[in-house]
Amino acid sequence: MPSSNQKERTLKEKMQRSLPLIIMLLALILVIGVTVVTCVKAIGGTSNKTTTPQQPIEVHPVTETAIIQTTATTTETTKSTTTRATTVAKPKATFALLAETTTTISLPPRTVSSMELSFYQAVMNVGDAPIFPVVFMIPDDALDIRIKMESSDEAVAVITDDNKISPVGEGNCIIHVSAVANPYATADIAIRVEGKTDSVTTPEMSTPSQTTYTTAVELPEDPEEEEPKIEREDIVVINGITYVKGIMLVNKTYPLPETYNPAGMTPETEQAFKELQQAAKDEAGLNLFSHSDFRSYHTQAVVYEGYCARDGQEEADRYSARAGYSEHQTGMVIDVNDPSYSFNGSPEGEWLAENSWRFGFIVRFPEGKEEYTGYEYEAWHIRYVGKDWAKEIYDSGLCLEEFLNVKSQYP
Ligand SMILES: [Zn+2]
Known part of the structure; x- marks a missing residue:
């Protein structure tokens, strides 16, 4: 048995032997600790969040x-991807x-990159009829050419519902015009509104948003307001909309009122087009889609004015409708795939000409019918009239104007 002295000695010896091991362990813990802290700092740990703002506002x-x-x-x-390769391959955005x-x-x-206006400043009088600039989008084949207008001072001029500038009070303001498709494409118009002139009598204005011209103001000629002459019993006008044999008729003689706005394709048109798309795919392997369909009165105004600015009114009238005279406002029209003359004669265009009647559509501006329809051949523009009428019109070989015996000429 070892004595107590021996026990103490043995313990001391043991401790002396383990000391270096303990020191090494402590050193190791220290090294690991330092390394961890360094790493956390390096990757921007939580402690750094408040001191390093990485994202600007x-x-x-x-x-x-x-x-x-x-x-x-x-x-x-x-x-x-679905358009025929009639145009040069588009660059990938x-x-x-x-x-x-x-x-x-x-x-x-084909997104608007900038715009030009027909004027950048105007002097108006309180009570003048509203005015609007012709907006010309760049590039000129931009797909979405809708604009938004804002007045810097609504006590001086306000923007009407149809995007016109209406002077309401004396002073200066800026009308800021921007493209809906690209808010960076903008232009400003400086407006100066002066007091009332003698030739204009203006009623007291209760709210600045009211349109304030009166009969004393000479208004520009507004052909849309002329009611078409009705001499036939089968032509019926309801709320300013003309129906012949029950078919809603819109052409250069028969406009729609500015207020007519189905706000999209009619449900019948939408459903019929879905069936047409499916059949084109199943029967001919063709991919048909709507390039554009419903356009409001205002959208059409912008479209048409842009074309007039580019090509002149006479030329624009051959391929684009004036506001109120566009069938697109009915919600029963679709421009299929590629509304350009390269679509004429394409397999898709030929298929539409031969088959769209089965789904209630007619090709509205057929080849060789410009003198009746008032428009050049457009293989892509189809109009929903219902299956019965579509079959009858197709079988007749006539365009809608011939079929209904009506004209299409601007007054
Ligand atoms: Zn069209």
Whole structure:
């Protein structure tokens, strides 16, 4: 048995032997600790969050814009994949979505990049009829040419529902015009509104948004307001809309009222077009889609004015309708795939000509009928009239104007 002295000695010896091991363990713990702290610092751990602002505040609008543009591209890309290769392959749009601070955004093809106006300043009198600039979008084949207008001072001039500038009070203001498709495409108009003139009598204005001209003001000639002459029993006008044999008729003689707005394709038209699309795919392997369908009175006004600014009114009247005279306002019209003359004679165009009647559509402006329809041949523009009428019109070989024995001429 070892004595107590021996026990103590043995313990001391043991401790002396283990000491270096303990020191090494402590050193190891220290090294690991330092390494961990360094790593956490390096990757920007939680302790750094409040002291290092990595994103500038402007990142929000940038991100939002990029998202809008991305959505537009998705649509455009979908379309371009299904469009026949009649045009040069469109460049693929790219985006700097993930870049932290850059605002560089490549726009989808055929997006408005800038705009020109027919005037950039105007002097008006309180009580004058509203005016509007002709807006010419660049590029001139931009797909979405809708604009938005804002007044810097609504006590001086207000924007009417149909995007006209209406002077309401003396003073100066800026009308800011921007493209809906690209808010960076803008233009400003400086407006100066002076007091009433002698030739104009203006009623007291209760609200600045009222249109304030009276009969004393000489208004520009407004052909839309002329009711078509009705001499036939089968022509019926209800709420300013003309029906012949029960078919809603819209052409250069028979306009729609500005207020007529189904706000999209009618349900019958939409359903019939779905069936047509399916049949084209199943029977002929063709991919048909709506390039554009419903256009409101106002949208048409902008479209037409743009064409007039580019080609002159006489030429524009051959292929584009004046506001109120466009069949697109009915919600029963679709421009299929590619509304350009390269679509005429294409397999898709031929298929529509031979088959769209089965689904209640007619090719509205057939080849060789310009003197009746008032428009050049448009293989892509189909109009829903219902299956019974569509078959009868197709079988007759006549265009709608001939079939209904009506004219299509601007007054
Ligand atoms: Zn059309």
